[in-house]
Amino acid sequence: KAGVTQTPRYLIKTRGQQVTLSCSPISGHRSVSWYQQTPGQGLQFLFEYFSETQRNKGNFPGRFSGRQFSNSRSEMNVSTLELGDSALYLCASSLEQGARSETQYFGPGTRLLVL
């Protein structure tokens, strides 16, 4: 079974631009979570989607948004990029209940650099 895939793997943007990242979960997984990883803040939870609905949200500004499609694929969008948004963005999928208890399996991440 294929793992979690994320596209693109690398991205360079400039301040003020917006970016959309994509995540395809493991086949059959219905929950998708997004995380931001930076050297200073570590791994931080962004949000979780289940059945096309945002079920949980971390402590990030409204510039960070996401959505989930009927096939469970998910996208996250960051508008008005700031230098501090440079990070590794990780997507994780789980079978059903997401962060409640199911094991989350992570993708390889998208490395975003904001110049």
Next chain:
Amino acid sequence: AQKVTQAQTEISVVEKEDVTLDCVYETRDTTYYLFWYKQPPSGELVFLIRRNSFDEQNEISGRYSWNFQKSTSSFNFTITASQVVDSAVYFCALFNAGKSTFGDGTTLTVKP
């Protein structure tokens, strides 16, 4: 609020040494789940183990073993006879009711 503390920022050992990575957590919930993930240089987090709060049995998987003690809120991870391929960042995480909290990670370097 939940919190996960991995006090060891970096550990360096020589191949074949045993090494223990510490994890201490804080939560007010009675039901929760603890995880260990490995992050090699490629960046992808690799799932190692999941343990729920009601199961304090220790677990061994090959060279890996985990010691869960609710009394001290600890979930430590031991690698026996370490190998160079074990070099990575290891994260301990606490999941419950939609909240996920990761520790800051421990960077393990295994030298030949």
